[in-house]
Amino acid sequence: MKKYSLWLLLCISSSVAYADEEDWYTYWAIGAVNHDYPVGLNSMPGAMEAAPDVDRTEMAFDMFGFYWPQSENSLLGFVISGSVDRFESRSSELQIVQNLLGISGMRFFGSEIGDGFFARVDAGLAQVALEDNLSAVTSERGFGYLLGVGYAFPVSDGARILVGVSFSDKQVNFPNEQVGNSSWKSTTLTVGGLW
Numbered sequence: 001m002k003k004y005s006l007w008l009l010l011c012i013s014s015s016v017a018y019a020d021e022e023d024w025y026t027y028w029a030i031g032a033v034n035h036d037y038p039v040g041l042n043s044m045p046g047a048m049e050a051a052p053d054v055d056r057t058e059m060a061f062d063m064f065g066f067y068w069p070q071s072e073n074s075l076l077g078f079v080i081s082g083s084v085d086r087f088e089s090r091s092s093e094l095q096i097v098q099n100l101l102g103i104s105g106m107r108f109f110g111s112e113i114g115d116g117f118f119a120r121v122d123a124g125l126a127q128v129a130l131e132d133n134l135s136a137v138t139s140e141r142g143f144g145y146l147l148g149v150g151y152a153f154p155v156s157d158g159a160r161i162l163v164g165v166s167f168s169d170k171q172v173n174f175p176n177e178q179v180g181n182s183s184w185k186s187t188t189l190t191v192g193g194l195w
Contacts, residue, residue: 020157020158021069021072021112021113022069022158022195023068023069024066024067024068024069024077025065025066025067025068025069025075025077025113025194025195026065026066026067026194026195027062027065027066027067027077027079027162027192027193027194028062028063028064028065028192028193029060029061029062029063029162029164029190029191029192029193030059030060030061030062030190030191030192031059031060031061031188031189031190031191031192032058032059032060032188032189032190033058033059033060033083033085033186033187033188033189034058034186034187034188035058035083035085035096035184035185035186036184036185036186036187037184038182038183038184039182040182041182045085045087048087048094049087051089053089053090054087054088054089055087055088055089056085056086056087056088057084057085057086057088058083058084058085058086059083059084060081060082060083060186060188060189060190061081061082061083061084061190062079062080062081062190062192063079063080063081064079064080065077065078065079065080065104066078066079067079067104067106067194069113070105072112072113073107073108073109073110073112073113074105074106074107074108074113075105075106075113076103076104076105077103077104078101078102078103078104078124079101079102079104079122080099080100080101081099081100081102081122081146081166081168082097082098082099082100083097083098083186083188084096084097092132092133093132093133094130094131094132095129095130095131095132096128096129096130097128097129097131098126098127098128098168098170098184098186099126099127099128100122100124100125100126100144100145100146100168100170101124101125102122102123102124102125102144102145102146103122103123103124104120104121104122104146105120105121105122106118106119106120107119107120108152110152112154113160113194114152114153114154114160114162114194115152115153115154115160116151116152116153117149117150117151117152118149118150118151118152118162118164119148119149120146120147120148120149120150120164120166121145121146121147121148122144122145122146122148122168123143123144123145123146124143124144124145125141125142125143125144126141126142126143126144126170126171126172126184127139127140127141127142127170127172128170128172128184137174137175139172139173139174139175140172140173140174140175141172142170142171142172142173143170143171144168144169144170144171144172145168145169146166146167146168147166147167147168148164148165148166148167149164149165149166150162150163150164150165151163151164152194158195159193159194159195160193160194160195161191161192161193161194162190162191162192162193162194163189163190163191164188164189164190164192165187165188165189166187166188166190167185167186167187168185168186168188169183169184169185170183170184170185171183172184
């Protein structure tokens with residue numbers, strides 16, 4: 001039995017990938033999101049989703065992320081993160097898009113970048129847009145931040161998979177107070193690639 005246990009341990013350890021350290025990295029992710037809208041709008045999504053023949057699609061994303069190593073275990077760069085909440089029926093549609101263009105830092109607690117548990121902090125310019133069949137309203141740029149944690153593992157010499165949970169808050173104002181000055185929050189679960 002000891003011989004088989006040792007053989008199994010050797011097979012598992014030999015299949016673990018180690019990624020090479022790069023001069024720079026790009027990061028992209030997609031996932032699920034739970035929105036927490038401002039007080040005046042918080043009941044609206046549930047009411048719309050309950051209406052007959054309405055389809056709702058919620059999606060989180062990180063895109064155009066570019067990072068540079070600051071040490072063996074940390075990255076600093078920028079990324080666009082956000083979410084889409086879309087309601088569709090035969091006669092109408094409503095889409096709410098939130099985004100944050102932020103300076104972003106990642107700290108990995110494993111042996112290298114892209115290995116083991118990590119923490120992520122973003123801060124920067126936030127914006128929210130509401131669009132329906134007839135009109136579109138876009139907020140002025142405000143301040144937003146994102147706090148996240150997750151687990152990363154190398155899958156090849158140049159690629160890593162990151163699974164993360166994050167919370168973001170975007171403080172924005174709308175022109176002429178069409179929607180009101182408000183805080184737009186979301187919690188996300190994303191799966192992404194860092195290479």
